[in-house]
Amino acid sequence: MLDGSYRAAAFLGANNDYAAARVILIGAGLDATVCFRAGTREGPRAVRYFSHCLEEYSMRLDRDLREAAFCDLGDLSLPFGGVETALSHIGQAAGRVLSDGKIPVFLGGEHLITLPVVTAVHSRYPDLVVLHLDAHADLRDEYLGAAFSHATVIRRVAELLGGRRVYQFGIRSADERELEFAGVNTRLYPYTVIEPLTAVYNEILASPVYVTLDIDVVDPAYAPGVGTPEPGGIGSAELMEAVYALKGLNLVGFDLVEVNPVYDPGGLAPLLAAKVIREVVLILSAR
Numbered sequence: 280m281l282d283g284s285y286r287a288a289a290f291l292g293a294n295n296d297y298a299a300a301r302v303i304l305i306g307a308g309l310d311a312t313v314c315f316r317a318g319t320r321e322g323p324r325a326v327r328y329f330s331h332c333l334e335e336y337s338m339r340l341d342r343d344l345r346e347a348a349f350c351d352l353g354d355l356s357l358p359f360g361g362v363e364t365a366l367s368h369i370g371q372a373a374g375r376v377l378s379d380g381k382i383p384v385f386l387g388g389e390h391l392i393t394l395p396v397v398t399a400v401h402s403r404y405p406d407l408v409v410l411h412l413d414a415h416a417d418l419r420d421e422y423l424g425a426a427f428s429h430a431t432v433i434r435r436v437a438e439l440l441g442g443r444r445v446y447q448f449g450i451r452s453a454d455e456r457e458l459e460f461a462g463v464n465t466r467l468y469p470y471t472v473i474e475p476l477t478a479v480y481n482e483i484l485a486s487p488v489y490v491t492l493d494i495d496v497v498d499p500a501y502a503p504g505v506g507t508p509e510p511g512g513i514g515s516a517e518l519m520e521a522v523y524a525l526k527g528l529n530l531v532g533f534d535l536v537e538v539n540p541v542y543d544p545g546g547l548a549p550l551l552a553a554k555v556i557r558e559v560v561l562i563l564s565a566r
């Protein structure tokens with residue numbers, strides 16, 4: 280080993296020892312069905328870059344990333360334009376990580392990446408519960424004629440799981456049909472996150488839990504770098520509280536999606552995303 284300090288392209292504090300790792304970070308920069316402005320393909324790279332302005336040590340958790348069994352595999356190579364093939368690559372990667380007894384943490388990319396990952400997790404945990412933090416309900420049956428889109432992804436997830444096993448928090452944008460679907464098929468808690476999450480905590484304590492976090496749940500003032508910004512969101516402090524509230528749940532997978540650094544010269548969204556990922560990795564690797 281050469282002397283000196285080197286800063287890798289990987290996420291802060293990650294190593295490349297897959298065999299020893301409990302938590303596996305994978306970038307999936309899918310950027311195919313975003314309706315407003317493109318750029319989420321740059322998300323994983325930006326989150327890794329901004330992770331290096333954080334400490335490896337978390338004050339709140341009193342744990343250090345350098346001591347975590349945590350491997351960053353880098354980004355999946357995805358065929359741009361081939362959405363179905365890309366989703367299949369993502370699902371295979373998630374399935375492999377799960378069958379090796381590890382916990383996948385995916386960095387998007389657009390929100391559609393959640394579908395193949397949840398499908399893989401669900402096939403292992405049939406009683407899975409999904410927690411969905413987002414400004415948008417993402418419950419459209421189709422969007423511009425497409426059944427697989429970042430605007431339909433949570434509907435597909437709700438259909439897959441059945442039985443109102445998707446809990447939605449912070450939602451402040453939906454149409455009437457989406458709300459109608461939510462009334463029957465999901466549990467939708469609008470506008471805020473920490474209060475309803477705390478309220479349902481005991482209800483989901485016994486279930487395997489997957490969390491999908493669209494960074495646009497946070498107000499654009501705190502995270503402008505997103506594909507479809509929606510004013511009136513929670514602050515970054517409330518998001519961090521929500522992350523700490525996950526401690527104690529049986530978390531079996533996590534994704535953070537829709538970071539779009541192209542519209543964020545200050546890097547606020549990727550920086551917040553990096554802090555969330557650090558805390559999530561520390562929580563997951565400690566169990």
Ligand SMILES: [Mn+2]
Nearest residue numbers: 414415493495
């Ligand atoms: Mn969203």
